[in-house]
Every structure is written in structure tokens, then in C-alpha cells.
Amino acid sequence: MGDRLTQLQDAVDQLATQFVASINYINQHHSLETLGPRDQIVVIPKQEADQQEVDPHPEDVFRAAQIELARDLITKEQQIELLISILPGLDNSEQDQERNIRELEEELKVAEAQRQEAIKEREEALAKLDTVIRSIRRP
Amino acid sequence: MDEEHQQTASTWPQPPSFWKDFTPDSVSRFEDLQKETAERLGVQDPSTIRLENLPRELRNLQPPPEPEDGAWRVFSDTYRLQNELPQLDDGQIRRLFPNSEERDQDGKHFDRATILKRLAKSLLLNFLELTGLLATNPEAAHEKITDIRDLFINFHHLINEYRPHQARESLISMMQSQLDRTRAETNGIRDAKDKAERVLEGLSSLTIQDQAHDTSLEKDDRYGPDGEAWAMLME
Known part of the structure; x- marks a missing residue:
């Protein structure tokens, strides 16, 4: 899980992979057609089927797989669009960002100074408490 | 050897x-x-x-x-030394989006988002066309594949162009969280200190009362447990 841009880039790459996978599936598992009246579909014995280039799936399985592949493609595309629209800082220009960074830097300095001050105050309070306790312990 | x-x-x-x-x-x-x-x-x-x-x-x-x-x-x-993003035109890839000077008015990046979305849609459409071509005229598919390749490369190019922007954006959010953390810590310290001081003040008024009641031995007993409480508070 990287930043948004990397997620987007990965999603685009996945889309490309899905393209290839879809075509590959259709190429391997489509049904066989006769091109002319004298053609015949040769039924290949089961054990040899693995070595064949085309391994026809039954009509309904093939259709369902096609629909699933298509649906996945659409989902991926919508995912990509969503990722695009939530890219960070779309409405910030470079100048905005620089100004922002500078302001934050100043604020950080102030906050850090305040923190140090608070620590000092805490130590003073501690010292005060310490003296009080000591004076009580030794009447 | x-x-x-x-x-x-x-x-x-x-x-x-x-x-x-x-x-x-x-x-x-x-x-x-x-x-x-x-x-x-x-x-x-x-x-x-x-x-x-x-x-x-x-x-x-x-x-x-x-x-x-x-x-x-x-x-x-x-x-x-200069790690520059190679221009699309150098690699014989058609550029499918306008020049950076012509888009993203006022330095904002809405145009980039629109272009990216358009490219994503084009990818799907081109894939549909490709499957159609493969079914009817596989020889013509090669051109379509080049189109899809160009679309993908354009997409990646636009994404990589955006990386410096995103890096600055992450820096901003990191600084913001650092700022929040520092402030929270300061407040925490101040709260603890105030509490300690209030206890101290409460005790000082007690002391006056006790002094009125007097006897130092009793006082010692009385403050024994309190002293322990302070020691705990200090930790």
C-alpha cells in the first residue's frame, strides 16, 4: 500500500494485465465454429485436450466468464477514476504548497519554543514541590 | 593465480x-x-x-x-545528475494531452484529473474496439494495440509528472501532524504543571490552618501520607 499516486499507477497496471488476461481467456476457451458446410469439428479426446491451443468451455460457462471479465474491467476503471479524484492536493498550486510549508515551518518553531518553555515551567514546579516536601519532612 | x-x-x-x-x-x-x-x-x-x-x-x-x-x-x-522525466515526444510516443502551459490554469490540477479520467475511459473504449477487431479482422488489431500502449504510457507519464507535487503534499501533512503532536504535548505538560500548582496552593492554605492548630508532632504525622502523595505526583 503506497501513496495515492502509486496506488493509481498500480491500478492502471492491473487494468493492463486484465486486458491481456481477458483476451487470453477468450483466445483459449472460445467455442469452435464451422466456416463452411463441409467443415467438421473434431472432438478431441479428453487426455489430449490439455495440449490443444483451444480448449472450448461450455457455452454457459464461457458467457458467464466473459461477463465477469467485463465487469471486472469496468470496476477497475471506476476504481481508477475514484483514485484520480482523491489525488492529494489537486486544488493546491506549487506556490500554495510552498507558502503552506513555510507557514507550517514557522508554526512548528513557535510550537517547539512553547514546548521547551512548558518543560522549563514543569521543572520549576517540580523543584518547588521538592522544596515543600523536604521542608515538611524535616520539621 | x-x-x-x-x-x-x-x-x-x-x-x-x-x-x-x-x-x-x-x-x-x-x-x-x-x-x-x-x-x-x-x-x-x-x-x-x-x-x-x-x-x-x-x-x-x-x-x-x-x-x-x-x-x-x-x-x-x-x-x-539532473534526474529528469523523459519527455514523451522523445520516445516516439504520441502525446495525448495538451502542453503543461495550456492546462492547469492558476497552477491548480483539476485539468490533470480530467485528462486522467478521459484517458481511463479511452482505455476501456479502445479495449472494446480491440476485441471487436480481433473477432472480425485480426490483422488490423496491431494498430489498435499501439493506441492502447500509447494511452498507457501517457497515463504513466501524467502520473509521474505529478509525483513532485504529491511529495510536497505529503511533506505538508507530515509537518501538520508534527505540529499537532507538539502542541498536544505542550498542553499535556501545562495541564500537569497546573494541577501540581493547584495542589501546592491547596496545601499552603492547609498549612496555615494547621499552624493555627499547632503542635509540630501532629503535623508531621499528618503530612506523612501527603508527602508520599507528592512524591507520586512528581513522578
Whole structure:
């Protein structure tokens, strides 16, 4: 899980992979057609089927797989669009960002100074408490 | 012979011979020299200074100057000092979006998002066309595949162009969270301190009352447990 841009880039790459996978599936598992009246579909014995280039799936399985592949493609595309629209800082220009960074830097300095001050105050309070306790312990 | 054999057998090349020059003694001598020269020349940062006429044994401690033409080769790959994003036009890829000067008015990036979305839609459409072509006229599919390739490369190019922007954006959010953390810590410290002071004040008024009641032995007993409570508070 990287930043948004990397997620987007990965999603685009996945889309490309899905393209290839879809075509590959259709190429391997489509049904066989006769091109002319004298053609015949040769039924290949089961054990040899693995070595064949085309391994026809039954009509309904093939259709369902096609629909699933298509649906996945659409989902991926919508995912990509969503990722695009939530890219960070779309409405910030470079100048905005620089100004922002500078302001934050100043604020950080102030906050850090305040923190140090608070620590000092805490130590003073501690010292005060310490003296009080000591004076009580030794009447 | 034996040495040669060892060299060919190791996975990585031998370290360069000058690694033995980096003894703690030489390193500190080199740093002293750097500091001296920096003071003489009135330069703030000694590490930016290049020393001339170094003694032989210190010469390797100074990193070589940057390559003049801005390029160098490591493991037969060329690297450049300026790590620029290659332009699409160089790679014979059609550019499918307007120039950066013509889009993203006022430095905002809405146009980029629109272009990216358009490219994503085009990808789907082109894929649909490709499947259609493959079914009817596979020979013509090659052109469509080039189209899809160009679309993908364009997409990646736009994404990579956006990376510096995103890097700054992450920096901003990191600074913001750092700021929030620091402030929360300060507040926490102040709260604890205030609490301690309130307790102290409460006790001081108690002391006056007790002094009115007097007897020091009783007082000691009374403050025994309180003292423990303070000690706990301090922790």
C-alpha cells in the first residue's frame, strides 16, 4: 500500500494485465465454429485436450466468464477514476504548497519554543514541590 | 593465480584499493584541514570546500568532483545528475494531452484529473474496439494495440509528472501532524504543571490552618501520607 499516486499507477497496471488476461481467456476457451458446410469439428479426446491451443468451455460457462471479465474491467476503471479524484492536493498550486510549508515551518518553531518553555515551567514546579516536601519532612 | 580465482568466484567486485586510507587518524586529519581552509577562505560550511595539494595518503578521502557533463556510468548504465522525466515526444510516443502551459490554469490540477479520467475511459473504449477487431479482422488489431500502449504510457507519464507535487503534499501533512503532536504535548505538560500548582496552593492554605492548630508532632504525622502523595505526583 503506497501513496495515492502509486496506488493509481498500480491500478492502471492491473487494468493492463486484465486486458491481456481477458483476451487470453477468450483466445483459449472460445467455442469452435464451422466456416463452411463441409467443415467438421473434431472432438478431441479428453487426455489430449490439455495440449490443444483451444480448449472450448461450455457455452454457459464461457458467457458467464466473459461477463465477469467485463465487469471486472469496468470496476477497475471506476476504481481508477475514484483514485484520480482523491489525488492529494489537486486544488493546491506549487506556490500554495510552498507558502503552506513555510507557514507550517514557522508554526512548528513557535510550537517547539512553547514546548521547551512548558518543560522549563514543569521543572520549576517540580523543584518547588521538592522544596515543600523536604521542608515538611524535616520539621 | 589463487587471487584471480577468488576474484572471479565472488559475487561482488573487490572494494577499491583505497578503502584502507580511511583510518580514523586520516579522517580526523582531513577534517581538520577542511576546517582550516574553510576558516581561511571565510566559508561557512567546511564540507563544500575542495582542498588542493593534499598529501598523497589523504588524497582519496576527498570525494571526486561532480562529473562535468552531468552524466556518469555505473554497471554499464548511464545516470544523470539532473534526474529528469523523459519527455514523451522523445520516445516516439504520441502525446495525448495538451502542453503543461495550456492546462492547469492558476497552477491548480483539476485539468490533470480530467485528462486522467478521459484517458481511463479511452482505455476501456479502445479495449472494446480491440476485441471487436480481433473477432472480425485480426490483422488490423496491431494498430489498435499501439493506441492502447500509447494511452498507457501517457497515463504513466501524467502520473509521474505529478509525483513532485504529491511529495510536497505529503511533506505538508507530515509537518501538520508534527505540529499537532507538539502542541498536544505542550498542553499535556501545562495541564500537569497546573494541577501540581493547584495542589501546592491547596496545601499552603492547609498549612496555615494547621499552624493555627499547632503542635509540630501532629503535623508531621499528618503530612506523612501527603508527602508520599507528592512524591507520586512528581513522578
